[in-house]
Amino acid sequence: MKLVCPHERALIDRLEGRTVCVRVDAARDIAAAAADVRRRNTLSCVICESVPIEDIEIEDDWQGVPIALMAPSVGRFRNVAKKAAALRKLNLRIYLPCEADNLTGARLLASLGIAVCIDFGAAPDWEALADLMTYALLGPVPHAPIDPFQTIADGYRQAARSDDWGRVFFDDPSRTLHLDAEGRIALSRRDLKAGDFVACDLSKLDSAEVKHAIEQRLDAWRNLFAEDHFCARCEAWRICRARMCDGKAAPDGCDAFFHEMAEVIERRRGKPESNRPAEKWRP
Amino acid sequence: MATLILKPTEACNAACAYCEVDRKGWRTTKIMPFDILELLFVRINEFLEERQSEGLEIVWHGGEPLLLGAEYFEKARAFQQKHCAATQARIRHTIQTNLTLLSASHIEALRKLGMTSVGTSYDPVAGVRLLKNGEDGSGYNRRFLDAVALLEREEFRWGVICVVTKLSLERPLDIFHFMTNLVPDGGVMFNPVNVEKPEHDTFKISAEEFADFLGAIFPVWWEHRDRYPRVEPFRSLTGALLEKKQNYYCADGGNCANTHFNLGPEGRWSHCGRSADWGLLDYGSIFDRSVSQVFSDAARDELRRRNEVLSGGECRDCKWWSVCHGGCPLDGAMGSGTLMGKTDWCRSKRDFIENYFVPIAGMTPNSTRSG
Amino acid sequence: MANILLTNKCVRECPYCFAGQEMAHSPASEYISWENIIYLVDLLQASGERRVSLLGGEPTLHPEFLDILLYLIERGFNVVVFTCGIMSKTKLDDLKEHVAGLPVAKVNFVCNMNNPEQTKTSGSETEKLHAFLSALGPWTMPAFNIYRPDFELDFIFDLTRRYRLKKRLRLGIAHPIPGAPNESIRVEDIGPVIERLYAYKDAFDRLRLRPSFDCGFPLCRVTDEQLGWLVRLSGQIDFKCKPAIDITPDMHVYCCFPLSALNRKSVFEFDSFKQIVTYYRGLQKRIRSEMAGIYEECGGCHHRSEETCAGGGACQLVNRLDPAKLRDIERAHGEARLSS
Numbered sequence: 001m002k003l004v005c006p007h008e009r010a011l012i013d014r015l016e017g018r019t020v021c022v023r024v025d026a027a028r029d030i031a032a033a034a035a036d037v038r039r040r041n042t043l044s045c046v047i048c049e050s051v052p053i054e055d056i057e058i059e060d061d062w063q064g065v066p067i068a069l070m071a072p073s074v075g076r077f078r079n080v081a082k083k084a085a086a087l088r089k090l091n092l093r094i095y096l097p098c099e100a101d102n103l104t105g106a107r108l109l110a111s112l113g114i115a116v117c118i119d120f121g122a123a124p125d126w127e128a129l130a131d132l133m134t135y136a137l138l139g140p141v142p143h144a145p146i147d148p149f150q151t152i153a154d155g156y157r158q159a160a161r162s163d164d165w166g167r168v169f170f171d172d173p174s175r176t177l178h179l180d181a182e183g184r185i186a187l188s189r190r191d192l193k194a195g196d197f198v199a200c201d202l203s204k205l206d207s208a209e210v211k212h213a214i215e216q217r218l219d220a221w222r223n224l225f226a227e228d229h230f231c232a233r234c235e236a237w238r239i240c241r242a243r244m245c246d247g248k249a250a251p252d253g254c255d256a257f258f259h260e261m262a263e264v265i266e267r268r269r270g271k272p273e274s275n276r277p278a279e280k281w282r283p
Numbered sequence: 284m285a286t287l288i289l290k291p292t293e294a295c296n297a298a299c300a301y302c303e304v305d306r307k308g309w310r311t312t313k314i315m316p317f318d319i320l321e322l323l324f325v326r327i328n329e330f331l332e333e334r335q336s337e338g339l340e341i342v343w344h345g346g347e348p349l350l351l352g353a354e355y356f357e358k359a360r361a362f363q364q365k366h367c368a369a370t371q372a373r374i375r376h377t378i379q380t381n382l383t384l385l386s387a388s389h390i391e392a393l394r395k396l397g398m399t400s401v402g403t404s405y406d407p408v409a410g411v412r413l414l415k416n417g418e419d420g421s422g423y424n425r426r427f428l429d430a431v432a433l434l435e436r437e438e439f440r441w442g443v444i445c446v447v448t449k450l451s452l453e454r455p456l457d458i459f460h461f462m463t464n465l466v467p468d469g470g471v472m473f474n475p476v477n478v479e480k481p482e483h484d485t486f487k488i489s490a491e492e493f494a495d496f497l498g499a500i501f502p503v504w505w506e507h508r509d510r511y512p513r514v515e516p517f518r519s520l521t522g523a524l525l526e527k528k529q530n531y532y533c534a535d536g537g538n539c540a541n542t543h544f545n546l547g548p549e550g551r552w553s554h555c556g557r558s559a560d561w562g563l564l565d566y567g568s569i570f571d572r573s574v575s576q577v578f579s580d581a582a583r584d585e586l587r588r589r590n591e592v593l594s595g596g597e598c599r600d601c602k603w604w605s606v607c608h609g610g611c612p613l614d615g616a617m618g619s620g621t622l623m624g625k626t627d628w629c630r631s632k633r634d635f636i637e638n639y640f641v642p643i644a645g646m647t648p649n650s651t652r653s654g
Numbered sequence: 655m656a657n658i659l660l661t662n663k664c665v666r667e668c669p670y671c672f673a674g675q676e677m678a679h680s681p682a683s684e685y686i687s688w689e690n691i692i693y694l695v696d697l698l699q700a701s702g703e704r705r706v707s708l709l710g711g712e713p714t715l716h717p718e719f720l721d722i723l724l725y726l727i728e729r730g731f732n733v734v735v736f737t738c739g740i741m742s743k744t745k746l747d748d749l750k751e752h753v754a755g756l757p758v759a760k761v762n763f764v765c766n767m768n769n770p771e772q773t774k775t776s777g778s779e780t781e782k783l784h785a786f787l788s789a790l791g792p793w794t795m796p797a798f799n800i801y802r803p804d805f806e807l808d809f810i811f812d813l814t815r816r817y818r819l820k821k822r823l824r825l826g827i828a829h830p831i832p833g834a835p836n837e838s839i840r841v842e843d844i845g846p847v848i849e850r851l852y853a854y855k856d857a858f859d860r861l862r863l864r865p866s867f868d869c870g871f872p873l874c875r876v877t878d879e880q881l882g883w884l885v886r887l888s889g890q891i892d893f894k895c896k897p898a899i900d901i902t903p904d905m906h907v908y909c910c911f912p913l914s915a916l917n918r919k920s921v922f923e924f925d926s927f928k929q930i931v932t933y934y935r936g937l938q939k940r941i942r943s944e945m946a947g948i949y950e951e952c953g954g955c956h957h958r959s960e961e962t963c964a965g966g967g968a969c970q971l972v973n974r975l976d977p978a979k980l981r982d983i984e985r986a987h988g989e990a991r992l993s994s
């Protein structure tokens with residue numbers, strides 16, 4: 001189980017022997033945060049709120065640190081070009097919000113061997129995403145993984161239930177729990193921000209109540225079937241797992257997109273995996 | 284392999300709207316006492332000792348078998364170990380249950396009997412699946428879904444029968460996707476509802492309607508048949524008609540005379556679950572007759588003769604004989620008054636195959652001739 | 655090598671322009687998208703290509719020209735940019751800043767220059783060209799299109815010397831564009847054109863400026879003495895005519911500019927770049943099977959049959975073919991199956 005927590009040394013030291021994803025607000029804190037975690041815990045990654053990639057200052061001591069960089073945009077390629085080689089050398093995944101320029105930027109970065117992930121948001125442009133998804137999964141030459149498409153494709157099962165792909169966004173309570181500075185425990189970042197905690201103390205981390213809360217969350221998707229929700233009846237459910245649904249509605253067009261994605265994934269079977277370059281860290 | 288439908292009780296906690304089995308009241312229905320249960324395993328051992336190459340599948344059925352409690356299954360296991368020590372390796376247990384009473388202790392007991400999967404039934408149509416305790420349909424659904432969650436956590440597989448009623452006809456693809464989304468890797472079988480009583484006319488469907496229901500789903504399944512779990516009747520028909528794989532359910536194989544028998548809670552042998560429900564083909568008491576004697580009953584010769592009669596008679600010119608064999612003999616008896624009659628449901632099979640399966644699966648006219 | 659047209663827009667109106675017909679029929683505001691650039695780069699890389707040319711119109715007009723150039727280099731390609739060198743100061747400064755650190759082998763600006771005395775040229779165009787050459791001379795190769803028999807080259811030598819340009823001069827013969835009026839050299843004038851070129855021999859030798867021929871020069875119009883000088887100075891000289899493979903901003907592909915209307919297809923119809931090349935080689939073969947070359951004697955010429963010389967440009971043959979025959983060729987080739 002990985003724990004996502006803020007860069008608070010006292011909190012991190014209390015987590016002795018755990019696997020930790022530490023959050024920092026600025027890139028200059030990446031190395032220090034990694035070092036603090038590694039003193040007594042295993043570092044899974046550093047999650048860093050970032051400036052646009054074109055403005056980022058890459059430090060030497062980022063080498064060997066798995067980094068999830070949450071960037072608002074890529075920026076002009078002429079400014080990214082000088083950093084491309086350095087970015088490739090890092091164990092890095094760049095997270096970008098789903099906007100037109102970012103979809104292009106994601107494709108550019110991936111084509112240069114830099115792993116990226118697109119956060120769909122509430123109302124994505126499905127057509128543009130479908131284009132990027134097709135490139136991500138059927139592109140003819142090796143490129144870095146583009147998530148969440150890669151994670152969805154890896155977890156897709158024919159004649160069986162596909163894996164939930166929330167883990168790529170650190171949103172899978174079977175793998176990741178979220179802590180605030182006081183050590184209160186939440187099942188996701190959204191819950192943490194909303195103050196929706198399953199336990200108020202770090203000592204409850206391995207307790208039966210937390211375990212039960214995790215189980216309930218992992219089974220929450222079954223509520224859609226209990227309610228005969230339209231997502232439960234959708235042919236795309238087996239791949240989207242209703243991740244786009246907020247419990248009431250899903251954004252228009254999600255069914256067509258995920259249906260197409262299932263077709264692309266099935267078409268992709270049989271393509272040599274050697275098309276993909278060596279794997280970087282996965283959430 | 285011989286198949287025993289074991290009905291230790293006919294009581295049921297559910298009140299499915301279309302159910303026509305009368306003997307399901309809680310207080311009046313019998314539960315198989317332990318002396319009969321124990322005698323059953325004595326009889327089973329006799330049978331397997333006589334037939335050294337034979338295996339036996341025991342299908343726990345009902346009513347609702349989980350009403351018996353986990354202890355009942357533990358008891359069955361103890362009897363099996365006591366009386367079938369040398370033959371129990373050839374005994375396989377399965378269960379058909381509505382799952383709404385499932386608990387961890389049930390699962391443990393079932394696991395000890397060697398089960399790794401369960402069969403169930405479910406219909407995602409409002410107002411059909413109900414419980415006797417007064418809870419509305421959402422209560423049934425909630426219990427069912429909690430139960431399958433428990434099964435999956437305990438690494439049990441499960442397959443489901445979806446009963447198609449009049450209420451299902453408007454939304455075939457909705458139901459198809461719902462069921463295939465829900466069942467992880469087991470099977471989904473679509474069966475038509477079987478109702479005769481006038482009060483159930485709102486659920487009744489015709490053979491043609493059932494064929495069209497399947498036909499609405501089939502193109503989607505066919506295009507992506509590797510994607511979906513085993514969906515029946517599509518998978519077995521594909522196997523039989525295109526891949527020459529002979530793997531039939533009891534109603535289609537024309538062979539149940541040689542394989543099936545049933546034991547009710549009072550120790551009466553009969554042919555199968557339906558025959559017990561409908562009072563047909565009684566083979567006597569477990570106290571008086573062994574399993575071998577049940578298989579030698581003269582009534583079975585009639586059943587065996589049925590294949591000959593039908594294939595030479597009303598089914599003579601049918602291209603689909605090999606995947607139907609005139610259907611369930613009991614269906615035939617209910618419809619025509621005689622075991623020698625074919626089932627009325629054969630029309631749904633024929634219509635489905637000719638109107639949907641053949642054109643969509645791309646069978647050529649020559650290849651439609653099945654043996 | 656593929657030629658990617660970044661845009662159909664241009665800053666000049668050269669009287670001999672090969673791309674004039676193409677630009678006349680395309681939306682003026684068309685710029686190639688990043689998605690299509692990446693698609694094409696993947697297509698080329700998958701076929702083992704490592705060189706690409708950027709064309710237009712004027713490719714530097716693309717708003718993200720510099721970014722595209724840097725991207726191609728980052729993808730491991732050597733890039734040739736066909737440009738007139740006329741651009742804004744801001745753009746030039748950007749270009750200079752980013753190209754300055756690049757090895758000269760990675761990017762090659764082929765700067766097509768017009769003689770300001772013979773071709774209408776404004777003062778500001780000349781000024782901008784000089785600014786370009788001053789900034790990027792070491793990465794630049796001069797190019798000149800011969801469209802009038804009385805052409806003069808002295809300005810080329812002057813610019814090459816002054817701005818330390820690459821010592822290779824790309825020479826093209828302006829061919830007639832089928833169906834479009836452009837100034838061009840008649841086939842009977844090709845001999846005198848080569849004679850006139852040879853007259854500049856001393857200037858070439860002094861500067862060690864090596865001429866290279868673009869497609870369509872016929873071997874028979876070059877004397878042994880002229881050929882000897884060319885080979886000594888430049889190494890191997892080509893008398894071939896091969897498909898250029900031009901790809902438009904909206905992802906159409908054709909054999910070359912002069913043949914842009916013939917069997918024009920979408921790039922997406924092909925599975926590989928090799929397939930595209932094979933397809934258009936096949937088209938040229940069909941054309942040449944109808945007419946051996948631009949001269950009568952091409953039919954019996956052993957250089958033609960041994961493929962040392964192509965017999966002039968395919969575009970010149972197309973102008974001489976019966977329109978009905980040309981339509982037959984186009985239809986037959988259009989029905990041909992694509993093969994790798």
